Amino acid sequence: MSIIRPENMDFSGKKFSMIISGSPGTGKTTLALSAPNPVIIDFDKGISRVKAQHRKSTIMCNAYEDVLKDLEDPEIKKFETIIVDTGGSFITFLQDWVMRDNPSVNRQKNGAISLKGFGAVKAEFVRFTNMLQYTFNKNIIYIFHTVEQKDKDTTKQRLLCEGAARDIVWQPCDIGCFLQIIGDDRVAGFSPTEEYFAKGCFGVSGMRKLPKLGENVPNDFLTNLFAEMQQCITEENKIYEVEKENYSKAIEAGKKIVAKIKDAETANVAAKEIEEISHALTSRKEIGAMARARVTELGLKWNKEKKVYE
Numbered sequence: 001m002s003i004i005r006p007e008n009m010d011f012s013g014k015k016f017s018m019i020i021s022g023s024p025g026t027g028k029t030t031l032a033l034s035a036p037n038p039v040i041i042d043f044d045k046g047i048s049r050v051k052a053q054h055r056k057s058t059i060m061c062n063a064y065e066d067v068l069k070d071l072e073d074p075e076i077k078k079f080e081t082i083i084v085d086t087g088g089s090f091i092t093f094l095q096d097w098v099m100r101d102n103p104s105v106n107r108q109k110n111g112a113i114s115l116k117g118f119g120a121v122k123a124e125f126v127r128f129t130n131m132l133q134y135t136f137n138k139n140i141i142y143i144f145h146t147v148e149q150k151d152k153d154t155t156k157q158r159l160l161c162e163g164a165a166r167d168i169v170w171q172p173c174d175i176g177c178f179l180q181i182i183g184d185d186r187v188a189g190f191s192p193t194e195e196y197f198a199k200g201c202f203g204v205s206g207m208r209k210l211p212k213l214g215e216n217v218p219n220d221f222l223t224n225l226f227a228e229m230q231q232c233i234t235e236e237n238k239i240y241e242v243e244k245e246n247y248s249k250a251i252e253a254g255k256k257i258v259a260k261i262k263d264a265e266t267a268n269v270a271a272k273e274i275e276e277i278s279h280a281l282t283s284r285k286e287i288g289a290m291a292r293a294r295v296t297e298l299g300l301k302w303n304k305e306k307k308v309y310e
């Protein structure tokens with residue numbers, strides 16, 4: 001493991017993780033299918049409710065192991081985005097799977113899932129998400145229905161999801177929106193409010209109105225949004241371009257100063273000149289190290305009282 005300084009970080013080409021939440025009928029699946037080159041895992045068996053012109057390649061399954069097998073298909077490599085529809089149904093599939101996989105531990109006598117079973121579901125949820133995002137290197141979108149919960153005078157929308165997974169799904173996500181219908185418009189909120197939780201990043205925040213889809217209007221909202229996020233990453237990287245240029249100039253100037261150190265007199269002159277350089281990033285520290293190595297080589301000592309080399 002190495003420490004990477006901000007100016008050396010490169011997030012270009014990053015794959016994004018996202019949550020789309022909202023009430024039934026707001027068009028969450030259609031929105032998810034607007035992502036770049038998607039394949040949808042239809043745990044909710046809802047692809048038939050999507051208009052035919054918006055449907056994309058779909059993994060249809062009856063058990064979790066079916067999904068794992070389908071993901072081994074070489075064809076998966078061509079897709080850029082994997083959609084999990086819905087996260088709540090996915091948890092139900094996982095509960096069934098862990099109870100069948102290890103019934104003596106994960107299943108109670110009455111047929112319900114045990115506490116250890118819930119722990120196994122949570123662990124597999126995390127493993128599956130990490131596999132899609134980091135091993136497969138895909139954009140990943142989780143769709144969740146929401147349920148209303150009263151909190152004093154405020155009605156809050158919470159993810160409809162059983163078990164501990166509800167508490168961890170937001171952690172790895174870059175962005176998350178709450179999808180709602182306001183008047184005649186479908187609107188995605190990317191900033192949290194008292195009513196719902198959301199998450200913005202890479203320049204995405206606030207409310208975004210979705211285009212009204214028709215015969216001549218492509219379903220590409222998330223494709224464009226992800227491109228906008230990539231552009232934001234590119235713009236952020238430019239912040240360090242000037243610093244890097246100034247750093248290179250400082251290092252070059254420092255090398256020339258250090259090369260002139262021949263004795264105590266030139267070492268003292270060099271010390272002043274090094275301070276006068278327009279430093280950037282780590283140039284001061286690196287040039288200082290070069291200078292110390294040179295005076296050590298010459299056998300010079302620093303007089304703390306006089307603050308000079310002798």
